[in-house]
Amino acid sequence: MKKILLYFLLLTSFSQGQLLYQISGNGLTEASYLYGTIHILPKDKFELSNSLKRAFDASTTIAMEVDLDMSGAEKIALAQKVMLPDGKTLKDFMAAPDYTELKMYCLDSLKWNESKFERSSKLKPMFFSSLLIQESMSNMASYEMEFNKMAKKKKKETIGLETIEFQLGLFDQLPMQTQVDMLKKDYHSDMKSYDTLLACYLKEDLETLGKLMAEETSAFPEFNDILLVQRNKSWIAPMRAQMQKESTFFGVGAAHLSGPDGVVALLRAQGFTVTAIKQD
DSSP states (O other): OOOTTTTOOOOOOOOOSSSEEEOTTTOOOOOOEEEEEEEOEEEEEEEOOHHHHHHHHHSEEEEEOOOOOOOOHHHHHHHTTOOOOOGOOOGGGGGGHHHHHHHHHIIIOOOOHHHHHHHHHBBBBBHHHHHHHHHHHHHHHOOOHHHHHHHHHTOOEEEEOOOHHHHHHHHHHHHHHHHHHHHHHHHHTTTTHHHHHHHHHHTOOOHHHHHHHHHHHHHHHHHIIIIHHHHHHHHHHHHHHHHHSOOOOEEEEEEOOOSSSSSHHHHHHHEEEEEEEOOO
């Protein structure tokens, strides 16, 4: 699950082992760009290549999975969306030994106090998993947050391919038991799986990364279909319309790019030329 959550939580193999692409042809008057992100990583590992900066600067609009600019009301609604319903906690959905083991992991390994664990246990399993990743890092960075700051500084418009409400609603389509099982895999594996994932991402060793993802999701086919395949297909029409309007930089989790149902293949099937750019 740590592997998965880092798209948002993620990543599969790419045809040319690269993260940055140029999109052209099929009637476009100017090129657009596509970049596969990892949503959370240690700050000392974060880097923007010159190629990435050039692609960003050449684009008029920045499009990410969701637009990070939210109103106060939207942030409140978001906070409510990640909580378990009816005042329930993870204890209501986990077997007693599993819940105790999770609590001990948080108290012993992450050095949480009882109060923090009790508050956090009100989160839905998927978001509790995300919190585990963040708490394992003393300083973290996010490509999406950095892109958002860069867009504001350069006065570029930002848009989302979907709303945050829609994105979070997708997690509710996953059976609660599936979410609990994925959470259990997280604290059992500690941070070793994340370290392996991050190393592959930084080296752009996406073939290995694809194998890791296949292993991680093999027991949860509904996750792959709901959170990757269906969303990839839903993005193509708005991406096409946006690129016909103006040059756009698309930043999405790298898990969405590759494979027969990935964004790269789907764009090529629409007649676009999608060319990998070597980062310098």
